[in-house]
């Protein structure tokens with residue numbers, strides 16, 4: 001027992017001398033047990049770099065660089081025609097928010113349905129693909145709310161299908177298109193926001209695909225698995 005206490009005190013002494021007391025100040029560089037990604041090869045601002053022939057560390061963006069959050073302009077824009085709408089916007093229209101004034105709107109916005117080049121079978125396919133990439137892990141491929149994560153503790157992901165008429169508690173399925181758009185953009189409760197990952201048009205494509213899933217569930221009369 002004596003040795004146990006002695007070795008215990010010894011260990012504490014070692015730990016304290018190596019790490020110091022919590023909050024104590026020191027001029028010395030910190031002792032890093034797990035440096036994580038603190039130190040990375042980089043060029044500091046205004047510093048030179050031997051890597052480039054002209055010796056400058058600061059570089060101009062590569063030609064054709066697209067700022068984060070913007071879509072690559074379609075060919076039409078390059079040719080001087082009207083530029084298409086950027087992928088992520090913070091506009092106030094129904095198309096951008098899913099809201100009309102203070103209220104959620106229902107139906108796909110005219111920017112989509114009025115344009116046959118946008119609103120076609122491809123659009124729903126795109127919605128399916130985006131849904132499977134972004135939403136299926138939680139909401140399930142069929143939208144039944146039993147994605148992979150439900151096996152790891154996320155039990156509340158919504159069943160997005162309209163479940164016949166057996167489950168009135170499933171309000172998510174009845175919400176307006178604009179409301180689903182808004183949930184994708186800003187998240188809700190335990191669900192994070194996907195507005196930064198999914199372009200405005202793709203969000204509407206997902207909404208359209210969710211409606212397709214609901215229709216399929218309704219036709220079959222049961223929750224699709």
Ligand code: HEC
Pocket residue numbers: 131134135136137138139149154156157158160171172175180183184188189190191192194198206
């Ligand atoms: C990380 C898991 C996760 C992902 C990924 C996810 N969701 Fe959710 N979602 C949830 C959870 C959990 C809830 C329940 C939120 C709550 O009420 O706390 C939810 C709720 C919802 C609701 C219902 C909100 C309401 O109250 O009416 C909709 C609609 C929805 N999600 C759509 C989507 C769509 C579309 C995507 C893909 C862009 C998506 N979710 C991706 C976990 C997720």
